Amino acid sequence: MTASSDGGFRAGVGRETITPSLSVPHAGWGAQTHLYADGVETDLWATVLVVADEDEMAAVVDVDLVAVTPGDARAIRTEVARVLGVAPETVRVTETHNHAGPPPSTWSWMKDGTAALKRYYAELPDRAAGAAMAALRALRPARVAAGAGENRVAVNRRERSPDGRMATGVNPDGVMDPHVFVVRIDGTDERPLAAIVGYTAHPTTMGPTNRRFSADWPGHLKRTVETITGATCLFAQGATGNVGPGPEGFTDDPRVIRRIGGSVGCEAARVYLGLRLPPARFRHERVWESGAPLGKWMEVREPEDGAHVGVMTREIRLPLRTHPPLAQAEAQAEDARRRLNDLVDRGAPAAEVEAATFVTKRAAMTVERSRWFAGKSDLPVELHLLQIGPAVLAGIPAEPFAEIGLAIKARSPFPHTWFGGYVGGWSGYIPTPEEYPRGGYEVDTSPFTAEAAARVVEDTVAALADLHTKTAR
Secondary structure, eight states: OEEEEEEEEEEEEEEEEOOOOTTSBOOOOTTOOOSBOSEESSOOEEEEEEEEOSSOEEEEEEEOSSOOOHHHHHHHHHHHHHHHTSOGGGEEEEEOOOTTSOOOTTOOOSSSSHHHHHHHHHHHHHHHHHHHHHHHHTOEEEEEEEEEEEOOOOEEOEEEOTTSOEEESOOTTSOOOOEEEEEEEEETTSOEEEEEEEEOOOOOOBOTTOOEEOOHHHHHHHHHHHHHHOSEEEEEEOSOTTEEOOTTOSBOOHHHHHHHHHHHHHHHHHHHHHSOSSOEEEEEEEEEEESEEEEEEEEEEOOOBOOOEEEEEEEEEEEBOOOOOHHHHHHHHHHHHHHHHHHHHTTOOHHHHHHHHHHHHHHHHHHHHHHHHTTOSEEEEEEEEEEETTEEEEEOSSEEOHHHHHHHHHHOSSSEEEEESOBSSOOOEEOOGGGGGGOOHHHHHOOBOTTHHHHHHHHHHHHHHHHHHHHHO
16 A cells, blocks of 8 residues: 655545436447437436646546547636636646447437437537636645555456457457555545546447447446545546456346446456555554553554656657548448448337437547548557546546556556546547457457557557656656
């Protein structure tokens, strides 16, 4: 356990509910046959943690969404920075990667619901800013500690099916990351304030047949941690590109997400409750005669290091594959959309609608990749580092495989490091080089070449070393 505090460290937390209205399209599974949700399983949240020391203020914005575009992330970041009076670079915008909320703002594959979806995302910066203002008003002197646990509910999802085809399913022999990362923040009045919990697994538990808005298992993780500890919980997704929820994924049974979220949440709460704030040790005081001689121990407060808040951003240039021209991709997407709408209007059988929906959504994804990447040889992405006392959260706007996160954390100079994707937007999968010959969804849809993974590892490790040197001065 590592803890730190001083009179200059402060923290505050705020939250807004961001559950869409039922007029907003639901999810985005290629196999789903519905457009709108029937109801709500759990509310979606935007949770903001503001931390500050004598020199720096920073914020974490955690949203229960599948992915926000880089443009949407910039809009959230800009508005939160404005109300806090800080530079946009100090704001970390991160998604849980929840697949049971609304689709991304650009996934307009049907003629209905598109306007409502765009209005939803247009309002999101203001909702996040409201949570940030609440966090700023709640800012108070605080202490921070960090620790780690382990949970193996997640499973590698790069499955080789019986017919030899790669599927996003269950590969029990594949790599996964059991690390449960926990940051505990208490007020100096010793009341719980916030918990940051990191874990690595796709929130794809609620699948194509689910017809309710839900925060999936990360939502139940947060609720579990909050019930046990009393602290407001934020979730930090890991390098989960090739890791899923296991054989119970792609369901519509909420008992599964309660079980998975409860399992990881209980481990996080165990770690949280084992972190002593303020830090202390115990020593023998005396033998107390009481029928049996009782060994009485006393608490001795430990010296507290200053809790530093630090932010660093770096540009990583990731090599790109060749992508089709935008006009070609848009024409193919329009053909697919026209066919899908015609099937829906004619009341075609569900199997035909499902197949056409899959084709339409894949075509929409191709359009977005062409819009962002066509004609380019590499893509600059932002690596964001946020230090809160003994812990560092590092993230990029992509979907890296677990091996990338494991390599970075193993080489970090900080005692507690978290690395994940879905920070500042989303730009696609980053598989490891070994997976490219095997193909499959993650490889086939990745905009990046096989060299991208090593670039992420080396540049992130170098940035962590620079931040550590800067902090040690």
